[in-house]
Amino acid sequence: MAKAVIVGGSIAGISTAHALILAGWDVLVLEKTTSPPSGTPTGAGLGLNPLSQQIIQSWLPHPQLLHNTTLPLTIDQNQVTDSEKKISLPLTRDESFNFRAAHWADLHGLLYKALPPNVILWGHLFLSFDTANNDKGSVIIKAKVLKTGEVIEIVGDLLVAADGCLSSIRQRYLPDFKLRYSGYCAWRGVLDFSKNEDSETIMGIQRAYPDLGKCLYFDLASGTHCVFYELQNKKLNWIWYVNQPEPEVKGASVTMKVSSDMIQNMHEEADKVWIPELVKVIKETKDPFLNFIYDSDPLEKIFWDNVVLVGDAAHPTTPHCLRSTNMSILDAAVLGKCLEKWGAEKVESSLEEYQFNRLPVTSEQVLHARRLGRVKQGLVVPDREPFDPKSATPEDSKEELLQRNTPFFNDVPLLAPASIPTSI
Known part of the structure; x- marks a missing residue:
């Protein structure tokens, strides 16, 4: 069975674990925190769109669990x-x-408890990776076991960077990248x-x-x-x-x-x-x-060989369109579908299709969220005067302020029907 190593056990990483297990992969998640959140007020609130709700429910043993731990935003x-x-x-x-x-800790707990045991290695700090033997399609990951100080090596067929907007894995390929x-x-x-x-x-x-x-x-x-x-x-x-x-x-x-x-x-x-x-x-x-x-400005590439970015590592975004968590969940689902479609023998083809599907969507959403944040903060945007709420009219504001004007708000396919690049 092909093996994926996911760096980062937040919602992006844990979602990717679900999607890849469903695609038939053996999965390990490296997470530096020593234990899962337990009834603490970790994090804050987030909003799940209908597609994310549907995807999460497909990962849970009982779909109603999601509704039991969230409130409607109608x-x-x-x-x-x-x-x-x-x-x-x-x-x-x-x-x-x-x-x-949803509360971050509630959603995280829901997704974590639905995983098979021993998928997440708590207290494991990611150190480095090496694709020197990539002609064999493998990647070697080094991590420190925080409890003992021991440095271990894990060999996988795929490395997934779910290590957030300050991703060290992304920095390896894009050394000049800055938020x-x-x-x-x-x-x-x-x-x-x-x-x-x-x-x-x-x-x-x-x-x-x-x-x-x-x-x-x-x-x-x-x-x-x-x-x-x-x-x-x-x-x-x-x-x-x-x-x-x-x-x-x-x-x-x-x-x-x-x-x-x-x-x-x-x-x-x-x-x-x-x-x-x-x-x-x-x-x-x-x-x-x-x-x-x-x-960040949208990236031009979100995979290299058998290393791929998901979540905030792939598309750091401002929070104004409730995109970060929703993009992470959809990244995971699309990556899983692509890996299942192409099989473990064609990882690069899978990642090419994942990138082909996700980059156009996330790029537009990041730029829309950026603009919306600047409008609401009264900052300069290229094509309008700074927004003044006191003089704003309902009709003019509907186009700019409502969430449903976010690109791909309701129409994001899991896999685009268009043909993918011939380089595959």
Whole structure:
């Protein structure tokens, strides 16, 4: 049986494991964290589109498990916040939005528990790989077992880089690659209100946002915007984008732990911008964190020999079209279909078709998300004046702001019917 080694056990890596196992491959996932998330508030919220829901359900022993751990997002609403009067007014509303809201840790746990045992090697730090013997179609991967310090070698037929937007595997092939800073960062947090459902804060936010539990809210103010929606198990997820110069990224992360002074300053700024009900939620959220928002210009190539990129390693993106997780899940499904179609003897043909299918889709989505983020943040875009929510009209805004205008929003085939390049 052909063997694939996947570097990275986040949602992109774990999704790829599911897809490749279904395609008949032996799979190992190397993940540096020492154990799976267990009931912790790891990560934040995400939205799953209908195709991702369908794909995930095909990987689960009981399809209803996905619905049991997510909430519906049937409405996509943009509203304008008047920061002086502290009121919000609806701008655009799409009531046929068919997403599901998930907490990162819940979705990860669902996918992890549905895998066969021993697929993920926890506490294994990827070190390097070698394709020197690639005439035999193999790749040699070195990893450190963090518990013992031992360095081990694993030989596989395919190496899948699911190691995120700062991918070290991608850097091997694209040494000059650099992420592009968006011009803004994001404060993020999840408020667990399961033990205080009747508090003044929760009753107030439910009055101010009457469709919580089924609506993806975007609050737009001058030069900033906030995303707000409910998650399963009485949690509220919020993201607040703030324009600022590029910070200094330390280490292999675009997430920053913040000081109490930074949180205090953020709370003071929130008071100036958002309605009081939202500010209370922000202030009562424990351990908010800061994301630096990056993307990259679309890559021209996402595989080399028997090494392939998936997820954020293949297409770093800003979060504005809820694409990152959805693109990762679809990457996994398409890669699995291609490997199953061509068989283990023709890995390069499989990867050629995977690239042929995914690059046009992800490239357009990354660039659309970039533009949408700049519009909502009031930043310069080439073909329009900076967006001012106070003067925005509903008709003009529908074209720009609604999620359903994302390229390939509802029509992404798992495999394109067009013929693939003759080089295969």
